[in-house]
Structure formats: structure tokens, C-alpha cells
Amino acid sequence: MGAGHGHRLHFHGxxxxxxxxxxxxxxxxxxxxxxxxxxxxxxxxVFAGYLVALLVVIAVSRVPFGYLAxxxxxxxxxxxxxxxxxxxxxGPKVEVLxxxxxxxxxxxxxxxxxxGSLGVLASLTLAATTEPDELLRGLQRLRMPGLxxxxxxxxxxxxxxxxxxxxxxxxxxxxRGCDPRSPRHWPTLARSLGALFIRSYERGERVHLAMxxxxxxxxxxxxxxxx
Numbered sequence: 001m002g003a004g005h006g007h008r009l010h011f012h013g014x015x016x017x018x019x020x021x022x023x024x025x026x027x028x029x030x031x032x033x034x035x036x037x038x039x040x041x042x043x044x045x046v047f048a049g050y051l052v053a054l055l056v057v058i059a060v061s062r063v064p065f066g067y068l069a070x071x072x073x074x075x076x077x078x079x080x081x082x083x084x085x086x087x088x089x090x091g092p093k094v095e096v097l098x099x100x101x102x103x104x105x106x107x108x109x110x111x112x113x114x115x116g117s118l119g120v121l122a123s124l125t126l127a128a129t130t131e132p133d134e135l136l137r138g139l140q141r142l143r144m145p146g147l148x149x150x151x152x153x154x155x156x157x158x159x160x161x162x163x164x165x166x167x168x169x170x171x172x173x174x175x176r177g178c179d180p181r182s183p184r185h186w187p188t189l190a191r192s193l194g195a196l197f198i199r200s201y202e203r204g205e206r207v208h209l210a211m212x213x214x215x216x217x218x219x220x221x222x223x224x225x226x227x
Contacts (some may be wrong), residue, residue, distance in 0.1 A: 008160075009071065009127040017061035017129045022138030029126050036118050041111030050118055054125070063128045068121060075120045084118070085109040132156045146218065154204075162200050169196060 017025075032050075039046050058065060086096075089105025095125050096106065130138075136156075139149050171182055180189045208216075 009124065010069055010131055011063045011128040013062055013129065015061045015063075017057060017125075020129075021141075022130050022134040023141040024094055025126055025130060025140075026135070026138050028140060029122055032122055033119050036115050039115075041107065041115075044114075047114050047118070054118065054121055058125055061125065061129050063125065068124045068128060071124050072117070072120055078116050079113060082109040082112045085112065139174070150218070154207075158200075158203075161203075162196070165196055165199065 030139065032054075036047075036050060039050075055065075058068065086101035086105035086109050089102035089108065090106035091102050093100045094103045095101075129201075132153075136149055137152050139152070140146075171191060172184075173180060173188065178185045178188050180186075
């Protein structure tokens, strides 16, 4: 029951959050993120209130917090960037763990981490409580341009396919003694990624032609009418 039925980010459940209309959840997510971004960066009690509200939503959805915490690893590159900010910013210096860093940069980095983490946690909560096709229908109800909805639908559909191709290519490289993590083999990795891009592009063309031959007119079918 821990894994989702439609996508690896989705957590199957029957809570009120799961049953809520997707377009309302999308509006709530965007509104929440705009409020978080607009909040002054040193309003730490306000951020604590946002976190409490988010935890209440997660508790109501009955999605285990550990399930979301493991997936928050996607913000690690963002956190690494935030760690560098105090070292490259100018202004008065303060000492942290014996290291002189910019006070302005330190406050900016802390605000980035707090706001970014709240945004990622809210987005993961939406993904865990909403099926991908429900999200697409929600975007349609919000009058999102059909082309963008179609692109997002194809991205959801083929993301696992491309990821699987990349995993097989990485396995093949390792079987030939090539370590993708070694800078010495990065040129080989770059050529493999280029081949993956071309392969994905050609697959996209074949899929598009197949869809046109079946009557695709540029708009996704209304999934509510699909039996």
C-alpha cells in the first residue's frame, strides 16, 4: 500500500485530501508557495506556522512523513547551492563553527533553505495525494493551454521509460569497465547522454506519428469520458 498505483510519487489512500478536487489542490499549492515566497526572510515564527499547517495536512492525508522525507532528497542540489551563498556573499562577517562567513549571505541561505524545503514538501504532498491523470484534469479545469497539458502528460508517461533506458545504459557502461562517476569517463558519459537524447527524440516522433494515425488532433481526450 505504500507504493502508488499510477506513479512512484503517489501514495494510495482514501483520505479527504486524496478525495479533494485536483484543481483546488493545485490552486492551494500555488497560493501557499506564493505566500511563503512573499514572507520576509527573517519571519521565523511565521515559517514555523506554515510548517505546522503543512504537517496538519499531511496528518489528515495519512501519508507517512517518512515516505515524503525520503523523497525530499531531490532538493539536495539546491541545498548545496545554498551552502555556498555565505562564502561568496559580501558584507559583515560572522563566525560559524570557526569559519568566517558573510552574515548577509548566511541569512539569505537560511531563508532559501526554509522556503525551498516548504515548497518541496508541499509539492510532494500534492503528488502523494493526487494521481497524475487527476492532476492533468485539474490543469484542464484551470484553463491551462492544451499544448502544455499534453506535454506534461507525455512527460509523466515517458519519464519512467527514459529513466529505464538511462539505467540500462549505465549498467552497460559499468559492464565495460567505465565508471560514470569518474571524471576520466565523463566524455563517454556525455556521448551516452547524447545518444539517449537522440533515442528519446526519435521515439517521440514515432509515438507522435502513431497518435496522428489514430486520430490525435493535438488535444488530450477527456479522461472523464474514458471507460
